[in-house]
Amino acid sequence: MGKTSSREWTRIYLIYGMDQWQTFVFLLCQAVLFSVLSILYLLYFNDISHTFQSLLSIASVPCSAARFAAGFMGSVTALSALCLFYAAANFFYSAVPLHSEMAQHIVDTVNDWPTVRQVLDLGCCGRGILLNAVAARLKKEGSSGRVIGLSGQNKTELAATLRAAKVEGVEEYVTCRTGDATTLPFLDDSFDAVVSGTFVHTVGWGHAADVAAAERGRVVAEVVRVLKEGGVGVVWDLVHVPEYVRRLQEMKMEDIRMSERVTAFMVSSHVVSFRKPTHHVHGPPEVRLDWRFC
Template structure:
């Protein structure tokens, strides 16, 4: 069980600080349901790891089961080598095969867990960083992927009875339909929309979103300067007093985000447990960084498009 707390600023009431907290222990949701909705990311890699692990496990069992005959066979082929050394070699091969199988099984299990279960748990943590969702009318999920964090935000908006909407920015257009189907399955389609776009040139006007979130996306942007541009765009489209929460799984990159945001003049930049960076855009402008192209309002009328 762990707990963390963060003081941030209300997006609608900049003068009032709010508290974001999260307590997580046992999973609050059936993980089978999570996998049924969102599937397994890069499932072929997980399958390949399990297959390799099974092969090495079978090899280890074979060497253990036929240790004596194998030792005799090796001694007959290499009579110049003392029998104890050959027995040791056979034992080492069996041990190495067993250890390799164990590591591969562990890697496969870790990949399976982080594919959806961990992402769902961390999505709840990201959402919990903003406690006053009742004031949120517009939110952006930068790099929405399969929609795990996107739908977590939408579920929170639904819980609050909000009339708000969360927009998911997808890198590839062929993933948008699947993301919207997941929203329908979660029962939050009226709160969700999704579109393709370049995170380095966000197709939104400045000072538009109350909240901007991102989960395990920033590390896919290659290059320090490019990641800086993406962060700058996230800041640009965020309203003054708005809140940003970025989760990634690389401590070095998380430190980079915090340093970059501090350099942009963001306030209350914090790194919370679980490699989550939260910050607030100051009121009064001046500290924001404009990157990319501002799109006219008429070009994002997709916000009202039904996702059903």
């Protein structure tokens, strides 16, 4: 996977911004707060130790124990500041530079772009970073194909996605629409490729674990259903990717591959790719597998 230069990161951020920026700001503010507390602990350590000694004298705790308690609290505060700074940095990196790098990795996973005519970006998260990466590849190949971005009911976010596509110069290759990922509004065998970035794990949020897992399984089944025979699916997601691999194995998909672990948003993530097999059945009666219910 190629690295993105800092200039490209800046351009990406200016075009797409950052989803859930409130989380980044919250983590950064907490990190600054704990840093200030750590400095105060260092400057007024003796006073704080005396305060601890006064509080613990009721229980006849030795003076050395009070100083240890004060030092321990100061150390925990300093370590908390470092962890929060790291979390804020990782969140920013995951939302902008890493998302762009993974989008390029996903695009590169699909080898036969000259033959691709219809692509689905499931979730089109990140305001269209992956969506526009696919569109840029179609444009580079001189293809007449299109990429459809499917998202939830947030039409404001879709408008931002279309504006980003216009800035990137690929608006003629992009279509956006809303829909339910567990019952995709497309016919069987509609797409040459289906891609998705950090979306499937959000399906089923707020439900019990087994219900959410079943919902994610339905999304995987829907991805397979709308793929053409011989089509390629590539999904980058958080935490649950081994679960998708098992589901794809149950559905007899071919060339299933899972990438090495990549830390994104402070958790593990992987890319899983697969190919929908081509079945040639000769002689009557023709038997076709219903991908929705396997």
